[in-house]
Each structure stands twice: as C-alpha cells, then as structure tokens.
Amino acid sequence: MSSETTKTPTHTRSHELQQRAERYFPGGVNSPVRAFRAVGGAPPFVERAEGPWVVDADGNRYIDYVGSWGPMILGHAFRPVVEAIARAARNSASFGASTASEADLAERIVTCYPAIEKIRFVSSGTEATMSAIRLARAATGRKIIIKFEGCYHGHADGLLVKAGSGVATFGIPGSAGVPEEIAALTHALPYNDTAAVESAFDAHPNQIAAVILEPVVGNAGCIPPMPGYLEALRELTRREGALLIVDEVMTGFRVALGGACELYRLDPDLVTLGKIVGGGLPVGVFGGKQRYMDMLAPLGPVYQAGTLSGNPLAMAAGIATVGYLQEHKAEVYARLESTSKAVADGVAAEAAKAGVALTTNRVGAMWTWFFQGDLVTNYDEAAKSDTAAFGRFHRAMLDRGVWLPPSQFEAAFLGTTHGDAEVKATIEAAGEAFRLIVD
Ligand SMILES: *Cc1c(COP(=O)(O)O)cnc(C)c1O
Secondary structure (H helix, E strand, C coil), X not given: CCHHHHCCCCCHHHHHHHHHHXXXXXXXXXXXXXXXXXXXXXXXXXXXXEECEEEECCCCEEEECCHHHCCCCCCECCHHHHHHHHHHHHCCCCCCCCCHHHXXXXXXXXXXXXXXXXXXXXXXXXXXXXXXXXXXXXXXXXXXXXXXXXXXXXXXXXXXXCCCHHHHHCCCCCCCCCCHHHHCCEEEECCCCHHHHHHHHHHCCCCEEEEEECCCECECECECCCCCHHHHHHHHHHHHCCEEEEECCCCECCCECCHHHHHCCCCCCEEEECHHHHCCCCCEEEEECHHHHCCECCCCCECCCCCCCCCHHHHHHHHHHHHHHHHCHHHHHHHHHHHHHHHHHXXXXXXXXXXXXXXXXXXXXXXXXXXXXXXXXXXXHHCCCCHHHHHHHHHHHHHCCEEXXXXXXXXXXXXXXXXXXXXXXXXXXXXXXXXXHHC
C-alpha cells in the first residue's frame, strides 16, 4: 500500500454503478450480503483482481479477505486456472452430455475425501445440501432434519431455519415464504452441545433422517467444534440410524486438503462441497457412501438433475485448482496456516493495544474477530458481539485498503498469494482503525 491510502479513497464511480444496479436488482445486488447493509457505507464495485488484491471501479486497491467468499484460495486470476478455463472454452462452453473432465475432477475429489465413494456435481452449494437432504430422507424413510443454529447450508426452504450470516445479519429468524409445515421438519439446535442432539433423538425416535452441520462453522463467524463434538455426532447418528451430512462447502480444501473430514478424522455418510472445488466457477458436489449415492436417478428413485451440472469450464477450473492444491499440499497448507496466524494474531494484538475487546477464532485460513471479550462456541455467544463497533472497524479498514467480509457473522479468508507485505499492511491498518473507533 502506498502512503496515499491515508487519504480516504473516493467511490464516485462505484456509487453511480450502485445506483444503476438498484434499478435492476433488489438492493442493487444478486446476493444480499454484497449490499454492505450490516456495516453501512456503499459497496465498491469490482473491476478486476489479481493475487490478493482487488481493484474497484474508481481504481482503489484493496487487500482481499473475502476471496469470493472462499473459492479464491490460490489468489485471483491464478494463471493455471485462467488458462484451463480458456482452453476449455475454445471447445465450447457446454454440451449437455458427459465429458472426461467430470471424472477427472471426481477422481481428485475422491482421493482427497476417502468418505466420498461416489459423487454428483451440481452448480452451487445450495443445490448440493438440498439434494443431500433429499437423499437422506429417501435412504431412511424419515422426515426430520437436525441442523445447528448459525449454520448456513444454502437457501433451500428447509434449511433457512436459524441459518446464520446472511440471515442473521438482517435479523430475520428464518425466511418469509417458507411454509411452517416445511420449517417444522427442520430442528435447529445449539452448536457444540451433544446433549441437545441426544435429547432430540430421544424425543423423536426413528424420525430423524439426518444431522447436517458445518464441521467448523463459518456462517456465524468462525466457530470451531469443541474436542469430541464431531465424534459424538458420528456415534449418535450411527446408533440412531440417521445420516451424518458434513457440509464442507466452506471448509472443503480450506482447513486441509481433505477439509474438516481430514482434520478431525471424520467418516460421514454424505459430504457436500462447493466454493474452492470450482476454482471460482459455479460448482457444487454432494457425495458419499455408494449405497446412498446409487439411490439417485437414473439408478434409483431419488430424482436430481441439472442442465449445467458438470459444466466443462467449471470442471476445468476445478481440476486446475484442486490439482494445484494436491501437488503442492505440504507447502500450500503450511503457508496458509502461517500467514493466517500472522494476520489474525497481529490484528488481535493491535486491538489489545488499543483497548478493544476482541475474541479471535481461527481454524487454518478461516477466522473471525468477534468484537467481544468472551469465548464464542455457538451462535448465541457470537450474537453478543458489538456489531456496531465491527461496522466502524470494517469501514475504517476499507478506507485503509483492506476489504474484510462485510458482516460480523462471516469468516475472513486468505489465500496462497497473501504475503508478508499484505500481512504487515493489514496489521498497520488495523492499528489505526482500532484507535479510530475507540476515540
Ligand atoms: C456458501 C455455503 C453454502 C451455499 O453455497 P452456494 O454456492 O452459495 O449456494 C452452503 N453451505 C455452506 C457451509 C456455505 O458456506
């Protein structure tokens, strides 16, 4: 960052683009958290990005800690990914017929996730979790789903119950338009509380089809599982004949190459992936034990389909991304850990110096600075954070060229192209921002 960033950047062009966008899109956006409502101020419009840097329509540069909400783990416009997409595009963008690239990516995924025996590609995380739940209901002949408060699994009707981040950011308990008959089949329990899950199984014997969770919560801010929690869920679901669905749309390929399944040695029945697996293009995955996956049409009675599923451009981007992560596994994950630790701890130290109470939760390259001094192990505890202070911090950071996720209830991410210079600039900006918000 140059010294001129001490001057508040102008956003004239972004402002014009936002006004134009508001004519066409509700709130000017195609996904609600992009609107910056939770932190105030106008969202910059992005023109391009490279490595860890994003450039807006007014030419301002930012260090990026959103990473397209996860996918850009190798940095923006990563050469091998750009080239793979271009190569694939020359052969036409889509066929609606099978290509070899689907199995090429599937083979890599199965290698990284031993719990996954068979796969189906979809085009978003939402489709992945929605389809996994349909499959779990078909496999068990049961209706109830257990999820956890603050966990987000996409915007399918049955999963928008106490669904964290986007929903929490706007203070909506669930969503209008979801019939209560559908919402009633989803039981939301506190995260990190094994007894609550046991009670639910006791109260609804042979009625619970699946337990779905974020193995590390990202969508209520970052909340790691307590020791033994994931293992207890595995044991309980197995004992009760319910499926365990581990939603790794955010954590997959991020907290480890094999996601939380690798990090915590988990063997779930079904796994969902998204974000990184598409290298920035729209890809979702649900996969798991063959005996369940083979229930899908055309082999079995569970219908699920997609015109653009397994799209060749998306497969190419996924293969280039996952391939790179596989081939450079040791260096990549060591680097992600050390860079993330340096930023997360460095900023926390600045908060301490400025007298700002902050709780830092981090697992690898995902973390959250909660504006409060207490432990955060579930959604209710996360919700005690000072969101107004977070909003002021967010704006002060943006003015200093650091783009954080625009909600207290989101995890920050970084990638392999963030280096010492970006870490140092971020910590300096945070020092100034904290001093500013306590004044
Ligand atoms: C982002 C996310 C989803 C939804 O994925 P989309 O591609 O946005 O539909 C589902 N689950 C988790 C854990 C996520 O972080």
